[in-house]
Amino acid sequence: MISNFLTDDNRQRAADAGLLVLRCAAGAVFIAHGFGDLSQEGGVGVNVENYRGAGIPVPELAAPFGAFMQFLGGIALIAGLITRLAGLGLVVVMAGALIFVHPGQPLVLAEDGSGSGFALIMAAAALTLVLTGPGRLAVDHVLGRLIGPRRTAEPELQGLGSRAS
Structure with a gap:
């Protein structure tokens, strides 16, 4: 049974399922945080002040972006x-949180209720x-399957150097 599970095809299926679980879990958390920031009383403007207080550069742009x-x-x-592009944007947001909001904080909750662990794991997921x-x-x-493989603009170079003139 174990040997059947470890076939290349089953490994690929397991990897695909694992990535789906990761995408759904991380995506749900990001949606909840983003929705909270967008729907709070005062809207994103509240976050502009929070970002300014944390020393985040250009908080008027960074808060709505986040x-x-x-x-x-x-x-x-x-x-x-657009998973890779979305992930890259989320890495930027979480890197900002780690650099400006949680610098020097322990991974687990500190006495004031803060910690860098959450931002770190979300950055790692993204x-x-x-x-x-x-x-x-x-x-x-x-x-990708519908569009097909990307074609390159380079001409075929096979055999160009081996012809006798």
Whole structure:
């Protein structure tokens, strides 16, 4: 039974399922955080002040970027649509949180209720999807199959140097 599970095809299916679970879990968390930022009383303007207080550069742009990136990026992750691009944007948001909001904080909750662990694991999840892509259970995969492999503009060079003139 174990030997059947470890076939290349089953490994690929397991990897695809694992990436789907990761995309859905991370996407749901990002959506919840982004929606919270967008729907709170005072809207994103409240976050502008919070970002300013944390020393985040250009908070008037960073706060809406963070809120919309988390909300829309989370949706994109779940769908597996523009996964690598969405993941990259989410890595930027989480890197900002680690650098400006949680510098020097322990991974687990500190006395004041803060910690860097959450931002770190969310950054790692997003980076994993940037590096691996979404897997085969994703809109990106379906679109890739419909569009087909990318063609290069380079001419075929096979045999050009071996011909006698």
